[in-house]
Amino acid sequence: MKKIGIVITDGVGFRNFVLSEFLTEISKAYNQVVIYSGLPQENYKEITLPENIEVKELEIFTESRITWFYRKLKEVAHMTLHKNYYGINNNLKRGYPKKNTKRGILTKIAYKIAGIYHTEKAINKYEKLQFNSFKNNTITQRYLSILKESKPDLLFFTHQRPPYLAPFLYCANVLKIHTTSFIFSWDNLASKGRMMGSFNSYLVWSDLMKKELIHFYPNTIPENVKVIGTPQFEPYVMEQYKTQKSNFFQKFNLDASKKVICYSCADAGIGANDAVHIASVMQYINNNPKLNLQLLVRTSPAEDGLRFEPLKEKFPEIKWNIPKWKLARNNHVESWSQRIPSIEDVIDLRSILEFSSLNINMCSTMGLDFMLFNKPVIYTVFGNETNDLYNDQLFLNYVHLEYVIDSKAVAIAKDETELHAYLTEALEQPELRKENREALIKLEISKTLKGTSNRMAKTLMKWS
Template sequence: MKKLGVVITDGVGFRNYVMSDFLKEASKQFDSVIVYSGLPKSAYKSIENSNIIIKELTVFNEPKLTWFFRKWKEVAHLKKYQNFFGMKASLALGYPSNNSLRSLLIKFIYAITSIFNTSKSILFIEKLQFLSFSTHKVTKEYVKILKEDIPTHLFFTHQRPPYLAPFLYVALKLKIPTTTFIFSWDNLASKGRMLGSFNHFMVWSNLMKEELLYFYPNVKPNDVKVVGTPQFEPYVLDRYTMNENDFFSKFKLDTSKKILCYSCADVSIGKNDPIVISVIAKAIRNKSINEQVQLIVRTSPAEDESRFKEVKNEFPEIIWNVPKWILTRENHIERWSQRIPLEEDIRDLRALLTYSAISINMCSTMSLDFMLFNKPVINTVFGTKNNGLYDDQKFLNYDHYKKVIESGAVVIAKNEYELISAINNELTAPEKRKQQREKLIALQISKELKGTSKRIAENLAL
């Protein structure tokens, strides 16, 4: 029997692999599919396929020694590649500002990894990390599960969550072949070490394959498959469509006005969101924008809209799209990870992409979402180190986003004047950057959206 184990860690993984066609396609390629879930079993009540089994994994909380070695491994990786701006920025962000015991340990790690950060030393530290939890009760539980199930292949839908390291360790010990999917376009050039050494990898694009081979020189090219990403597959699935009349009616939009969509980051990096939203709303009020437009704001799925209370009170004319993601579990070390989307939210988002005239965001993946619908994109970066705002201009130097800027596919707005000017220009000539957008999409997503799940399932079955 061919039996696939699929490890889904969080709500975004749920969206990408449960709400796409992946499980349906995997069921065609394998005799049975077991979902090993970091979400509660109740989240999967919509799944009716008889050969799909859901098993909820006990959450692994890192012992202190495990944390120490894992942190060492991640920082060593960042140190090794600190010539990349994103890696350097992650190092700066993670350096402690106080002298607590934990902070002193981190400072020690920073010091020692300045000397020891070779691939060989990183792999040695990873062995110590895995050894530190090898007899943990949760690890023993994972051994029991995988010995009972004996999957012929394990697919990790995310390469980074540290609390999955014991599950990978057990799989490797039992010689179960493992594949992971590189979760996001910024993960390789700005994040610390992935959770362990997988047998095989799947990536969005040829570009991402090159990055993976560069940052992980022990990986063999033949073990990396370019498959596209299921993140965008719902945009070509009929069940997530909404017609224009229903969309305008649902959000009480004016059919005579074009739609400007501002999509927020989460509060950790989107601190300037309220400022930018206010600038756009004021420009609409004082008619600085040359056409009749209306503003709809989509907040981050990782949070509610409470931080925008003042903006909502000042500009009641703004339309709000608060993502319909429900919390499935309260007591979790990463509470945000336990939020999953409703089908309604995916339909809302697809409609927003379809019917908006312009996308405005702070260097977000949403830039790609809108480009897939051939919509102009403006990236707002109002903050610097010196002007009192959150320094979001630093993201222009991140390797993954430098490629976006260099492509000419987006307009960068560093202040109010540049933003309003960009809005007027893009409304006047929305097709001006069409070729650049298409080239960037081809660079970042090397495969067609249609058939993404089938492509992934077929590659796993090889």
């Protein structure tokens, strides 16, 4: 009798591991499956779960000041150790406080200590202090009771970073339960802070990601890192999410006689130039009426799209896709993580990927989504250090995007002239960068989409 515990932390994890084939495959491999959910339990009622799957909602852990300090110290030390990576160094600089609030002063102290002591040994010491600081916390003790009662053979974390789940990882370590984590996104290792803790084994997207993991976490045993691809894109090869082209045009009130350009937005924090980019696309469309083009804008699932109201008034002809993700609750330390996708949105997104002619975005993972459907992709980065726009060109220095740039799979438009030229290229020669796109997909996702969840289930079973 084998039992697995699966920790689903947020809405994106819900999409990747609940709305993919993962639960079907994992329920075949194990006798019992327990989902330890960072989302409200009621959200699973809309899904038909296999009979051997049980859902347990986790109470929300809130860090004390001392726990927060040690966690911050660990993260800053990790970033200091690896600050030769542009993305990490950029986040390190951005994190330094400008004000002398209580938290600001503590953060400055963490920066001071980490600036001196930031070896891997020191980082592990900070993590031990962090874990010791919450081991007697009421929520931690309840987590311990839950795991003692469930007794899973393996505990699988679907995301390696959320700090509010560190006590759950600690409890698994106390009970000597084998822990495994999936590395959540393509940019997490080379541009983000430290993971919530160390795991016994890891599942990664690609050979490239495995190499990065071992570099940033040198205590990792290479044999305990398995390349399986990612379930993030698996819904694109699942029959239940497919739809007809006519339904796509009808759903978004599009003109079936025109080609569709899709602009996919970043979240408000880094997508400050979205409106500028969108207006430039509309200028191209209006300047070239004979091309029969129309624009569909998909906003970020992390927001409600209200910031685009002035743009809607200026360009009423733009069609909009506001992702159907519902906010499960507000009382959470990371409220954005509680936005949960609907099945309808997965169908909508897949149809956009399949039936749009090309995609424009600001250095987003969405570029990979469109490339999986062999669609041309343009990155718009109009902002720099000298103009009045948000400096989105700085992201081009991030390691994961350097691979994209070097691959030549994506056109990089740094101003309106370049964007309009690349739009013409994509419309007139959509296959021009096809081989480059295929090579980039192979680099970033080393396994086929079909069978991803089956590979994951088999690998996890071997570790149980």
